Amino acid sequence: MPAPAALAHAEDLADFVAASPSSFHAAAEVARRLTDAGFTTLREGEEWPAQPGGRFVVVRDGAVIAWIVPGSATRATAVRVFGAHSDSPGFALKPKPTTGRLGWLQAGVEVYGGPLVNSWLDRELRLAGRLVLEDGTQVLAATGPLLRLPQLAIHLDRSANDALTLDKQSHTQPVWGLGETESADLLGEIARTAGVDASRIRGYDLVTADAARGVVFGADDAFFAAGRLDDLASVHAGVVALEHASDGFDGADIAMLAVFDHEEVGSATRSGASGPFLSDVIERIHLSLDMDRDAQHRALSRSWCVSSDVGHAVHPNYPEKHDPVVQPRLGSGPILKINANQRYATDGVGAAAWHGWCAAAGIAAQEFVSNNAVPCGSTIGPLTAARLGIRTVDVGIPILSMHSARELAGVTDLHALARVAEAYFVG
Ligand code: ZN
Numbered sequence: 001m002p003a004p005a006a007l008a009h010a011e012d013l014a015d016f017v018a019a020s021p022s023s024f025h026a027a028a029e030v031a032r033r034l035t036d037a038g039f040t041t042l043r044e045g046e047e048w049p050a051q052p053g054g055r056f057v058v059v060r061d062g063a064v065i066a067w068i069v070p071g072s073a074t075r076a077t078a079v080r081v082f083g084a085h086s087d088s089p090g091f092a093l094k095p096k097p098t099t100g101r102l103g104w105l106q107a108g109v110e111v112y113g114g115p116l117v118n119s120w121l122d123r124e125l126r127l128a129g130r131l132v133l134e135d136g137t138q139v140l141a142a143t144g145p146l147l148r149l150p151q152l153a154i155h156l157d158r159s160a161n162d163a164l165t166l167d168k169q170s171h172t173q174p175v176w177g178l179g180e181t182e183s184a185d186l187l188g189e190i191a192r193t194a195g196v197d198a199s200r201i202r203g204y205d206l207v208t209a210d211a212a213r214g215v216v217f218g219a220d221d222a223f224f225a226a227g228r229l230d231d232l233a234s235v236h237a238g239v240v241a242l243e244h245a246s247d248g249f250d251g252a253d254i255a256m257l258a259v260f261d262h263e264e265v266g267s268a269t270r271s272g273a274s275g276p277f278l279s280d281v282i283e284r285i286h287l288s289l290d291m292d293r294d295a296q297h298r299a300l301s302r303s304w305c306v307s308s309d310v311g312h313a314v315h316p317n318y319p320e321k322h323d324p325v326v327q328p329r330l331g332s333g334p335i336l337k338i339n340a341n342q343r344y345a346t347d348g349v350g351a352a353a354w355h356g357w358c359a360a361a362g363i364a365a366q367e368f369v370s371n372n373a374v375p376c377g378s379t380i381g382p383l384t385a386a387r388l389g390i391r392t393v394d395v396g397i398p399i400l401s402m403h404s405a406r407e408l409a410g411v412t413d414l415h416a417l418a419r420v421a422e423a424y425f426v427g
Contacts, residue, residue: 001220006415009240010224013414014214016236017226021128021142021209023062023086023261026232028140030064030239030259031057037243039066044280051288055246058281061130062086062205062261063271065281066242068249068425075295078302079254079282081390082241082421083273083380084234084309085263088227089113089403090120091172093127093206098186105177105184107147112207113264117166119404120208121151125174127190129206141194145211147174174208210405221411222331229407233397233414234308235259241421253303254285255425263309263380273380279388304353305392306424307345307381308417310407311335311368313398326369328398331410333364334417337379337394345381350393361423363416368398 002010020026035041039055042048048056053071057064063086070077091109100106107127111117124145131139149172154160166172177184190206191198214226226232238257245255258281262272269275286296314327328335336354337344346354358365370376385392397413 002222002411002415006412007216007221009415009418010214010216010411012240013224013233013236014226016239017214017228017232020086020228020232020235021126022130022205022207024130024140024205025128025142026086026235027059027062027064027259027261030066030235030257031059033239034066034242037246039246048284048288051285060277061271063259063277065256065258065277067254067256067281067285068242068246068251069254069285069289070249070251072252073254073289075289075291076299077252077254077289078299078304079256079285080251080303080425080427081256081258081278081305081384082238082424083258083260083305083307083384084238085231085260085273085380086235087113087261087264088230088232089115089264090405091115091174091208093129093204098181098184099173100175100181100184103178103180104175105179105181105186106173106175107186109173109208111168111172114403116401116404117168117172118164119401119406120172121149123405124148124211125208126211127206128209130204131191131194131196131201132203133196133200134202139194139196141190141206143190143193146189147176147208149174212406216411224409224411224414225406227406229399229409230310230402231263231308233310233399233409234417237308237414237418237421240418241425244422245425249426251426253427260380267380267383273383274387278384282388300388300390303390304424305381305384305388305390306354306421307379307384307392307394308421309379309381309394309396310399310402310409311337311396312376312402313400313410315400321371321374323369323371326367328366328368330398330400330408331412332398333366334358334413334420335366335368335396335398337368337376337396339370339376342382343376343378344394345385345392346394350391354393354395357424358420361416361420363420366398
């Protein structure tokens with residue numbers, strides 16, 4: 001059985017995922033939790049205070065950065081970034097979203113990132129994200145279960161179990177009601193849940209999310225399944241670590257959680273990891289500590305980034321897809337991700353440091369490397385390293401069903417990631 005603290009961590013993650021159906025909700029939920037823990041919300045358009053001994057959080061669209069400045073901070077203080085991302089693959093609402101035919105109301109959606117499209121079939125889905133009103137006000141909105149992508153019956157496609165083919169346009173438009181499109185209004189439906197008048201909406205960024213809550217299950221409560229574990233499991237671990245570390249913080253470096261949007265679509269946006277958000281925030285912290293350019297470079301040269309994202313646990317039905325020797329097990333601890341072609345930013349120096357933080361936290365560590373014939377994806381790690389020159393190490397938790405509407409993790413790994421993140425923050 002996982003320890004009570006690990007089970008409580010998984011239940012807390014289920015709450016966090018339910019509160020974070022879109023990247024905008026995730027950023028707002030991070031800010032809400034940290035504000036409750038004593039952090040002060042800063043706005044990018046306002047002046048920032050001098051910061052030694054302060055705890056702050058700033059939101060930029062679907063991204064959020066939070067940090068603790070030690071009371072002992074000087075012009076030489078380095079930063080320890082724990083990076084993650086707030087978006088997940090799925091579907092985004094198109095313009096003129098109220099569609100339908102044959103008495104069905106449907107939603108016009110566009111594929112976002114690289115979802116396993118079949119995994120989105122036959123689930124109740126929410127719509128969630130941001131509405132922008134005529135006066136520029138931004139309102140978060142999230143429906144309950146509203147949509148569903150019904151799979152074609154086996155009787156009408158006898159080949160479905162051999163070669164399921166899904167057209168990304170014609171087969172992915174979910175149903176959300178019955179009636180004629182002329183008298184229906186999907187945006188009105190969403191506006192009602194947010195308590196705003198639909199005629200005030202001038203823009204929106206809305207995505208689909210699995211409506212079912214995350215759950216602990218399996219023999220000895222080993223498993224945790226939920227939507228958006230990629231990468232909310234890391235975001236949540238970072239929040240929990242920062243909450244714990246902030247109580248009587250005694251780290252020597254600035255402890256920072258940086259959560260970016262748009263990782264699943266390449267990160268090259270103003271709230272993505274290739275954008276300027278992190279460097280903007282670090283520079284403003286440096287200025288608040290009276291650092292000149294030389295001091296900033298000295299501080300960055302001693303700084304770290306731990307980039308946390310999910311990785312592949314070994315799959316019992318497809319062992320040939322993995323490296324024959326390095327085979328991460330669910331429940332055997334967070335993974336250090338290594339790739340010679342720098343799809344991950346980990347190097348020998350980073351590996352040694354990571355093993356040290358794991359040892360300090362008293363947790364088991366394992367490694368991930370690809371089978372040479374099955375190249376891996378990438379993360380925000382190499383982007384952050386290349387942009388800021390900060391030494392970066394790529395880590396995460398092992399999962400199965402990556403990019404499914406509902407992914408599978410190990411309960412003890414989730415808690416262990418939060419513990420090593422806290423050990424890393426306090427040095
Ligand atoms: Zn990810």
